[in-house]
Amino acid sequence: MKILDWYILKRYIGTFVTMLLLFIPIGITVNLAEKIDKILANEVPFLEVALYYLNFTVYFANLLFPLFLFLSVIWFTSKLANNTEVIAFLSSGVSFWRFLRPYMIGATVVCLGAFILGTYLAPKANKGYNEFIFEYLKSQKKKDRSQQTKDVYRQIADNDYIYVSSFSTKTKTGRDFTWEHFEGNEMTYKISASNIKFNAEDTTYTLRNFKKRIIGVDGDILESRAKVDTTFAFDIDDLTPVEYIAETLNTPELRKFIAKEELRGSSYINRYKVTLQKRLSLPVAAYILTIIAVAVSAMKRRGGMGANLAFGILLAFVFIFFDKIFGTLAEQSDFPPLVAVWLPNVLFAILAIYLLRNAKR
Known part of the structure; x- marks a missing residue:
């Protein structure tokens, strides 16, 4: 046979x-x-x-x-x-x-x-x-449409959440940025800015109309500046991946990516x-x-x-x-x-x- x-x-x-x-x-x-x-x-x-x-x-x-x-x-x-x-x-x-x-x-x-x-x-x-x-x-219009550019809300760590009302993939600029940090169910501080821009040459971020509010037991501490250059533990491209990103990852990487994106919503x-x-x-x-x-x-x-x-x-x-x-x-x-x-x-x-x-x- x-x-x-x-x-x-x-x-x-x-x-x-x-x-x-x-x-x-x-x-x-x-x-x-x-x-x-x-x-x-x-x-x-x-x-x-x-x-x-x-x-x-x-x-x-x-x-x-x-x-x-x-x-x-x-x-x-x-x-x-x-x-x-x-x-x-x-x-x-x-x-x-x-x-x-x-x-x-x-x-x-x-x-x-x-x-x-x-x-x-x-x-x-x-x-x-x-x-x-x-x-x-x-x-460029279709490029922007292939990424989430409106109401970007992400969980970037166990206790940290960020939000921008709109994001431009061309200029890497977001509007109405907020960062909220929680301990348990209580917010301990919040950072906000009218504009955030990613600087690719040195991987820093420029925040305009920066405000930070630290929430304390005896009262809040407020800080504000016209402009702040800082670093964050995230890449703006990672927060708004192109819609075809899943096709470019091998299966083990894709499983990890899905788990991370589920946390980010x-x-x-x-x-x-x-x-x-x-x-x-x-x-x-x-x-x-x-x-x-x-x-x-x-x-x-x-x-x-x-x-x-x-x-x-x-x-x-x-x-x-x-x-x-x-x-x-x-x-x-x-x-x-x-x-x-x-x-x-x-x-x-x-x-x-x-x-x-x-x-x-």
Whole structure:
């Protein structure tokens, strides 16, 4: 039976790699056609463009690998079915479960690779990909919109909270700044300023119309100055991260970042959690889609490979539709990210079981 395993496994991996090599250049061509005007207008150096498309290749492969895997399994299994090879395998006494085993081995190999890619390699590629877009292809207005710039409220330590009513990512300046320090449930001092500016050259902050109030048992101590230069134990960019920041962190870093942002009360917290859950759910989705692909294409149909591919593409787009709808719902509302990300997998797992039982008959 090892011959059967190797026969199917080689086609599983080979067809998947071929599908990637076919579609990635198409993706690069479409992306370049869309962005070539802005690239030329901004006179982007050739090396920057080359690095961007290297990162885009990793980003594209990581984003759509379940779809490519699904279509590749349907493609080569349909060929096996049309050549009556599946019938020959099963007629020789091989059970359908035994026939499915090399597919599961192939899915394990691909999913391990995808897990490593999504956990460590894709975040680095995503960083370069997003930074290129942020630097060369976005207007300043869109850059500001990609960060929280209104009513920024953060917990920066166990007992310290800061707030600015508005923040400019271009000038690194905030308005109506306050810093409140608590001991237990009681505030012990408060710093306020009409304006705070981060000075990147020496990592200091300039506060204008500075006021400090120390709250004491016998009375408060008030201090005020027109201007104060000082240092704080936070970076203004860390307090207002760009919305794509989660995509650029590897999984251990992302877990720590989410824990820190939850304390700070970030409005993007659900978006970060969706990114984390998708990294875990995509490899599982590959298993589910592999089972569905085998169940759909192992039967010899009147329409041949074309019918199997049409049905497979329809299922793939339904899966992507559910994934996008529930992911967006979680990012824009209080819908639990865990449920939103894993629900399409659960629904398609039920479908996989149903199709597999029919295929066995």
